Amino acid sequence: MTFLLPGQPVPVRTPTTIGPGVYLKHGQLRASLAGTLADDPNQTPAIHRQRPHPPAPNSLILGTVTRLSPLHAVVAISVVDGIPLPAGEEFMGMIRTQDIRATERDKVKTTDCFRGGDVVKGLVISLGDARSYYITTARNDLGVIFATSEAGATMEPVSWQEMRCPITGRIEKRKCAKPENL
Amino acid sequence: MAQNPFDRRRINGPEESFLPVFEPGQERPTTWNARCGRQSTDIRQIFLQPGLISQANGSAYIETEKTKLACAVYGPRQSKSTTYSEKGKLNIEVKFAPFSCTRRRYPLHDAEDRSLAVAIHQSIASSVRLELFPKSTIDVFITIIENDGIEGCVASGAIAASTALADAGIEMFGLVTSCSAAVRGDDIRLDPTEEETNTSDGVVVVACMPALSSITNVWQSGRITAEVTLRCMEMCQDRCIDIHSVIAHSLSSMNKAP
Numbered sequence: 001m002t003f004l005l006p007g008q009p010v011p012v013r014t015p016t017t018i019g020p021g022v023y024l025k026h027g028q029l030r031a032s033l034a035g036t037l038a039d040d041p042n043q044t045p046a047i048h049r050q051r052p053h054p055p056a057p058n059s060l061i062l063g064t065v066t067r068l069s070p071l072h073a074v075v076a077i078s079v080v081d082g083i084p085l086p087a088g089e090e091f092m093g094m095i096r097t098q099d100i101r102a103t104e105r106d107k108v109k110t111t112d113c114f115r116g117g118d119v120v121k122g123l124v125i126s127l128g129d130a131r132s133y134y135i136t137t138a139r140n141d142l143g144v145i146f147a148t149s150e151a152g153a154t155m156e157p158v159s160w161q162e163m164r165c166p167i168t169g170r171i172e173k174r175k176c177a178k179p180e181n182l
Numbered sequence: 183m184a185q186n187p188f189d190r191r192r193i194n195g196p197e198e199s200f201l202p203v204f205e206p207g208q209e210r211p212t213t214w215n216a217r218c219g220r221q222s223t224d225i226r227q228i229f230l231q232p233g234l235i236s237q238a239n240g241s242a243y244i245e246t247e248k249t250k251l252a253c254a255v256y257g258p259r260q261s262k263s264t265t266y267s268e269k270g271k272l273n274i275e276v277k278f279a280p281f282s283c284t285r286r287r288y289p290l291h292d293a294e295d296r297s298l299a300v301a302i303h304q305s306i307a308s309s310v311r312l313e314l315f316p317k318s319t320i321d322v323f324i325t326i327i328e329n330d331g332i333e334g335c336v337a338s339g340a341i342a343a344s345t346a347l348a349d350a351g352i353e354m355f356g357l358v359t360s361c362s363a364a365v366r367g368d369d370i371r372l373d374p375t376e377e378e379t380n381t382s383d384g385v386v387v388v389a390c391m392p393a394l395s396s397i398t399n400v401w402q403s404g405r406i407t408a409e410v411t412l413r414c415m416e417m418c419q420d421r422c423i424d425i426h427s428v429i430a431h432s433l434s435s436m437n438k439a440p
Binding site: 005006008033053090092 | 309349354
């Protein structure tokens with residue numbers, strides 16, 4: 001392992017692909033982060049650094065639903081790619097109705113899929129507009145992963161469209177994510 | 183805060199006032215006083231410590247004798263602006279502590295912190311890979327705890343900001359180091375103190391990335407010939423290489439510690 005500083009040349013013979021934390025300028029591969037580089041010459045040169053980063057297309061996010069409208073749900077993104085963001089520094093995301101589910105997109109009602117306060121797992125599809133990132137939940141493993149019922153209890157999913165309150169037994173509509181261990 | 187003390191119906195005096203000076207000003211000495219303990223090409227010793235502010239993503243504290251400042255980096259966080267931008271924004275704010283200067287500083291923004299922030303922004307901006315942070319802002323807050331010459335603050339501020347950015351793990355093309363020089367006649371002094379800059383003909387501040395051997399910022403004020411300016415820049419660049427090894431040492435020892 002070699003410790004490198006930003007701007008320091010990376011000792012690699014012939015780079016074919018470039019990983020994060022390094023850059024190529026005037027034919028010279030250099031580090032752009034302070035950190036250690038794996039010595040394996042067959043690997044793509046990269047310096048990995050665990051730090052909160054802004055969402056990018058294809059990053060998996062967790063967020064809380066803050067606002068609902070007939071056209072979209074607004075989400076405050078608090079975890080990006082498994083790394084939590086510092087408190088109070090959430091990024092704003094938006095799930096448009098056509099991105100909620102994969103089938104029957106035209107019949108979707110946002111209020112039948114999300115409620116305020118739900119924790120949602122989603123995938124960033126684009127950088128979106130100035131205000132928010134566009135997020136999709138149109139996949140089996142994406143959707144609501146945590147929600148409380150009107151009675152205040154944590155609900156459990158019974159199908160991909162419904163959740164049940166353990167206290168009252170009432171069923172509420174959500175676009176549920178498929179639990180990971182099933 | 184209390185009510186606005188400004189009342190338009192009264193004749194308002196200035197906020198602070200000083201006794202007029204009746205004596206004729208002192209004769210400007212023709213030469214600088216001898217420096218104690220260092221040559222004219224020597225810079226003051228630097229103490230640099232990254233990671234002192236725990237709640238910031240990255241931070242650095244720098245001390246060169248009587249210039250002391252702390253720098254904190256937050257972000258990348260979501261940009262508050264309403265326009266979409268493909269590149270990230272680097273936001274630098276400089277604040278003077280009320281006790282940082284010989285005369286008390288009011289804890290409000292004035293023109294000086296902004297010009298300092300602009301100079302430091304110019305030194306740092308081209309080193310940060312802002313294209314990797316679309317729609318985001320990186321906030322850099324610099325607090326000047328003790329001030330010994332504005333030029334020294336610009337140079338130390340750029341060094342601290344660059345170290346703090348590296349500590350925060352923000353992608354950069356290279357580390358930025360900076361050094362100042364004061365000129366008086368044919369005499370050039372590197373890393374001048376406030377007293378030396380006040381009695382000089384002119385001042386040069388150079389910021390560069392020694393790893394890429396490129397200059398990011400040159401700031402020259404006062405009356406200096408082009409020839410002397412170029413000589414100052416060369417001397418500053420030589421010192422910047424020394425400062426680069428100081429940053430390298432502090433960052434690598436920081437990395438080994440945990």
